Amino acid sequence: MATTTEALPSSMLAAQITEFNKPHSINTIPLPDIHNLAPHDLYLKVAVSGLCHSDLEYLKGTFPHISLPITGSHEGTGVLIAKGSAVDYFDIDDRILAGQTFGRCGDCEICRGPENYRHYCPNRETMMSVHRNGAFQEYLVVDGREAAKIPEGMSFATAAPLACAGMTSWRGVKQCDLKPGEWIGVVGSGGGLGHLAVQMAQKAFGLKVVGVDARDEGLALTGEAGADLVLDAREGKEKMVETVHSVTDGKGVHACLNVSDAKSAAPTAAAITRNHGTVVQVALIDDVALPFNDVIFRDIRLKGSFMASQAEIQEMLHAVVQHKIKLENNVFLGIKEIPKAVEMLKNGQYRGKACIVVDEEAPGVLPGNGRL
Structure with a gap:
């Protein structure tokens, strides 16, 4: 396992679903175990998380088999601070756009290709905000086979909503x-x-x-x-x-x-x-x-059509930069703002997408000067 030398805190903030049809709870929870990474795992310090319309469905319990409590958001971005033994596409300190799914088997007919169907693996383990915590928290583990590198010239705030809306x-x-x-x-x-x-x-x-x-x-x-x-x-x-x-x-x-x-x-x-x-x-x-x-x-x-494969996500990210595709984005500062952002989404109080800045000090958080 490769890892950064950064000292980690003992706990972190998270916006969690603790009861269906109730607002997210702002909780202090333990960090994911950095010493117990699976071979394809990426360990991220979260920079910006996106708020998706599907987060309302998670809150209502529409998706089956959601394990409570669970951290919301399946649109995550962050800086890579540790990785599993099988990860060779990403390096420590890379800026990462997280995929949503985890643990495809790698052996079935679908996993063997073509590449743009592998994320349909029927044997995959789960998804963020279902059985695995999502990106409304300060540190996050994701599957490196479903993630992508955020290209130069793209901020975390632009990238986060693309982790679902963009790829889909x-x-x-x-x-x-x-x-x-x-x-x-x-x-x-x-x-x-x-x-x-x-x-x-x-x-x-x-x-x-x-x-x-x-x-x-x-x-x-x-x-x-x-x-x-x-x-x-x-x-x-x-x-x-x-x-x-x-x-x-x-x-x-x-x-x-x-x-x-x-x-x-x-x-x-x-x-x-x-x-x-x-x-x-x-x-x-x-x-x-x-x-x-x-x-x-x-x-x-x-x-x-269901989400996108790793190659399609990478292709999409570069196309957004190359063709100057504009994201109508609404930025909220801090995990504690998530219940407010969700309520605004419910009531149709903004256009386009929304994202939550989790780490104000991350490099390239916002377009332009890059920092808050």
Whole structure:
């Protein structure tokens, strides 16, 4: 095991779920054991953690088998201070973006490749904020096979929300499998994932983008993100289809990415997609239902996408820097601010994403001067 010479404290602050449907509790807990790392483990001093919409689902107990108490957040970044014996891709003091999953077996058919499916391993152990503590704490152990290096020119505050929203949007756009100049729809385009997907599709993949949202602030953010066509879902499906057809030679978009958990979102995505096109679903809902006439008579295909692989995450991070993709971010200072940030997320009191600065002294915390 390689490790830093930094002296560690005896305890740390953590924002934990101790009871479902109650705010996070700010607790003092022991650090992870730095002397008992698995071969692929990375031990991070957390710099910035992201707040994801899924954190609300963790609080409600929506995900099965959550072990309480559990530290929230699956969007973590930090400085590497120790690593397991099998880790050779990362060095001490690297700036790390954490992956969410742990302990894939490495032996099954899926783990043997292709690389961009390995994170689907059915034998993996668990995920952050389910059976393993998440990133709303000062020190964190993650699986090095699912992590990535934060590139030069990217702050921790920019990187943290990309640990879920960024990677999920990136892979979702890739799964649409489109060529430059073709049309992609993004349903939920004015949210945390959506405004990133619009920019990624347009700037990195050269696609033309139809953005769909149903909130005034979401429509505004969709336009600011650069969508070629902005649709208000409140106008109804028929009107949206008519408008999309008017700019796509009467055919519809070639594929559509659905990042909205609204019940009508997936049918909307199918409606604006042309015959034989694909709807890629990444929003987490209990059931994804498409009208039979779209599936059978128009051959609309439904495809799911789950997070991203290590190589896809690394590719995404460099693309964000290269193409100057902008993150609508809301910064909160300190773990004790997490209950406030969560309440604001519940009430829709900010646009885009939010992150919590855990270590104000970490190098490159914020864009610009890099420190608070």
